[in-house]
Amino acid sequence: MSAPVVVRPGWVDAARARAQRPPARPRLPFAVGGHTVGSVDAQVFGQIAARRLLDERWQLSKEERSDGWAWQLGAADVGELDATDALNALARVLRATGHCGPWRDEQLAVCDAAGRRIGTVERGAVRPLGITTRAVHLVAATPEGDLWVQQRAFSKPSNPGMWDTTMGGMVSAADTLEQALARETWEEAGLAIDTLQRVAHGGHVDFARPCEAGGDGGDGGGEGAETGYMQERIDWFSATVPAGTEPVNQDGEVERFEAWPAEEVQARLAAGAFTPEAALVLAGYYGW
Known part of the structure; x- marks a missing residue:
């Protein structure tokens, strides 16, 4: 017997195209101690460098490389570079000049092109620095097959009030992927990961697109x-929530849950009610 044909809704291809877009403004590679870790808005960084607001231990300079111009963050003298200290000094400059996202006091990993960690940086600085981040989502179902979805709190800095997967959150510098899954599932949904049934990794979704420097990834306004x-x-990841158990938010970032x-779910997806990230995660969940 042949497998059933999966019909992909028309909105999916457009959503995937929106998830992979070049920068809206000119950007240059951003390197720390010679390691390229992201990209920066050329005009913004020209203004920051001209104002010389960086801690005197660190130097921000525009340098010509074999592949073109790039912004380089390094030590001001021949001393050893502390990449984490330098990156967070730069994050404070971005915050002072209005080019940083909400300050979270949360460190995210900063890796080079080969995936080697060279340091960490304040979460609010990753979008203006074009640093690659990792996130984790959970698609949790009832035993009957309904999906638990959340409405994001209206106070959220990005996509307030939109619908989301059961849980979605960043992988911090202190977390493994599995630790982030467990922590975020408890904080957002009040569910202990070891009490869920059939927990499985479902796949991944990649985003590369312009956004407001002050947000966690929402499109510019x-x-x-x-x-x-x-x-x-x-x-x-996918999982089943046992009968008699319901998600309950713990951190104030969720307006409500519904099954x-x-x-x-599919009608709301077609209507654009879900965040871009949740929409593509759910497209993967449904095999689209």
């Missing part, structure tokens, strides 16, 4: 606003 660049890999049948 106006002309000239997109001075950040979102590069993110989202690993998603929807597949028909309702």
Whole structure:
């Protein structure tokens, strides 16, 4: 017997195209101690360098390389570079000049092109620096097959009030992927990961697109606003929530949870009610 044909809804291809877009404004590679880790808005960094606001231990300079111009963050003298210290000094400059996202006091890993960690940086600085981040989502179902979805709190800096997967959150510098899954599942949904059934890694979704420097990845709101660049890999997991158990938010970032049948989820997806990240995670979940 042949496998059933999966019909992909028309919105999916357009959503995937929106998830992979070049920068809206000119950007240059950004390197730390010779290691390229991201990209920066050429005009913004020209203004920051001209104002010389960086800690005197660190130097921000525009240098010509074999592949073109790049911004380089390094030690001001011949001393050893502390990449984490330098990156967070730069993050404070971005914050002081209005080019940083909400300050979270949360460190995210900063890796070079080969995936080697060279340091960490404040979460609010990753979009203006074009640093690749990792996130994790959970698609959790009831035993009957309905999906638990959340409405994001209206106070969220990105996509407030939109619908999302059961859980979605960043992988911090202190976390493994599995630790982030467990921590975020508890903080957002009040569910202990070891009490869920059939927990499995489902796949991943990649994003590379312009965004507001002040957000966690939402599209820019106006002309000239997109001075950040979102590069993110989202690993998603599926699970079943046992009968008699319901998600309950713990951190104030969720307005409410609801359990929807597949028909309702898919209708809301087609109507654009879900965040871009959740929409593509759910497209993967449904095999689209």
